[in-house]
Amino acid sequence: MARSCLTIILAAGQGTRMKSALPKVLHPVAGLPMAAHVARTAQAAGSESIAVVIGHGGAEVRQTLSGMLDGATFHEQDGQLGTAHAVLAARDSIAKGYDDVLVMFGDTPLVRPGVMRAARARLAEGASVAVVGFRPADPSGYGRLIERDGELVAIREDREANDEERRIGFCNGGIMAFSGDSILELLNAVGNDNAKGEYYMTDAVEIARSLGRRVVAIEAPVEDVVGVNTRRDLAAVEAIWQHRARCDFLDSGVTMLAPDTVFLHHDTKIEPDAIIEPNVVFGPGVEIKAGARIRSFSYMEGAVVGENAEIGPFARLRPGARLSEKSKVGNFCEVKNSEIGEGAKVNHLTYVGDSVVGPRANLGAGTITCNYDGYGKHLTEIGANAFVGSNTSLVAPVRIGDNAYIASGSVVTDEVPDDAVAFARSRQINKEGLAPKLRARFKAAKEAKKG
Structure with missing residues (x-):
């Protein structure tokens, strides 16, 4: 739209029913504070300016959201x-x-941009006020939107409605849009002659009508206007958000074998033809390239999984994990701040931290990069086509050359040159005939304890 737009996010409520020290609007949905979800919707609907009204926990709300909402203003x-x-x-x-001017609520994070664009479109057509309504299965308790000849004439609270008005199924969702040239006039005229002595934004509807202004209502899906007042509400909103995000990925060409068991973050990126198996959890900052397969019970954050790569099952990717094309991180493996080269394999029961693993390298089961000395982290470099035997510890800083072999059970503390074979373990010694004597000794000691 060519029209300029300000969105006011109301975020001053105490949220006592959340029973939390965290201000209500900062409780996350898919890892993002609810108020930030609202701001994203407003921006996607064309709002170039955001004003956040704060109160309870205002300093924390300001500090958190100012880092997320560039250029937002805060008002106490x-x-x-x-x-x-x-x-x-x-x-x-x-x-x-x-x-x-859009007025939205920091605890109503599921509103989609299309709803707000529709409200703005009605303002562009000449309305002074546009109210967002919805049709719940049971309208009891909600304010009713009373329309006549295509215009909204009043918002009637349930306790004040007559029998005919209570039969109306179109209810007030709370969100409103105002033309910028009338909002101050309308809200300045709102009085507080009511049981609570408060100033209600909904009174602007009848005030606008009395001034001959046009007021309309638009309809939003019920789930768009679900607000959060309790932890149960928060869980319900999370479930709706997750369902929407899963459907978006499925529609884009991502395969999810059991979508309801996959949990996404607000910034998750998955390209078409990726396959996500059951019980996978995405933390912040994860990007999955085309054709990659994420096997069951894997957890990822701050990681990039390359094309046709594979992780899991039961794998953990921590921040800084970068998997190249056709690489593999197997079951019960953990990768942190490391690059895994094209076609490289990090097999079962292995930890790779602060490392660069070359193309087609193979790390056997139980390999550990010993990257931390109690004070700092150190780099492990593993060359192309290197083969690291099972149960090996690589003590960083250390470099394993291209095409090198590491014997199983080694503790490697020095550089291994290209094409070398490293043995870093004690030589095996066999004591012939000693086993029966040991068994007799152990048995005697056990009997002595019983006596």
Whole structure:
């Protein structure tokens, strides 16, 4: 849209029912604070400016969101005196002059951009106010949207509605859009002559009508306007977000064998033809390239998995893990801050940290890179086509050359040149006939303990 737009996010509530020291709007959905989800929606709907109204836990909300919302302004609400009062806390931002002003809630993170674009479109058509409504299965308790001749004439609270109005299924979702040239006039006219003595934003509907302004309602899916007041609500919202994200990936060409068991992060990237097996968890900053296969019970964060690579089952990729094309990290393996070269194999029960593993290298079961000395981390370099035998410890800093072999059970502390074979273990000694004597000694000691 060519129209300018400001979004005001109301984030001042205490959220006492969350029973948490963390301000409610900072509770994460898919790893991102709820208020940041709201801001993303607004930006995707064309809002170039964000104003956040803060109150309870305001310093923490400001500190967290200012690092996520570049250029956002923050406005302190002095007291909890209703939604209209909260919006007017951002008066300075409103007064800068915008064509559209969206008012959204920091604890309602599932609204999609299309809903807000639809509200803006009605403002562009001449409406002064657009209210977002929804149709719940049971409208009891919700304010009803009363329409006449295609316009919204009133929002009637459930306790104040008559029998005919209570039969209306179209309910108030709380989110509203105002034309920039009328919002201050309308909200300044809102009074507090009600049981709670508060200033309600919804009163702007009838005020606008009394001034001859046009007011409309748009309909959003029920799940878009689900708010969070309790931990149960938060879990329900998380489930909806996860379902949407899984469907988006499936529609884009990603295979998920059991989608409901896959848990995604808000910034997860998966390319088409990747295969995600059951019970996989994505932490922050994961990118899966085309054709990669993530086997069951794997966990990843801060990692890139290359084309046609494979991890798991039961693998863990920590931040800085970079897997090249056709590489493999097997079951019960952990990779951290390391590059795994093209076609390289990190097999079962292996830890690779702060390392560079060359193309087609093979790390046998139980290989450990000993990267930490108690004070600092050190680099392990493993060359192309190197073969590291099972149960080997590589004590960093150390380099294993191209095409080198490491004998199983070795503890390697020095460089292994290209094409060399390294043995770093004690020579085996056999004591012929000693086993029966040991068994007799052990048996006698056991009998002595019983006596």
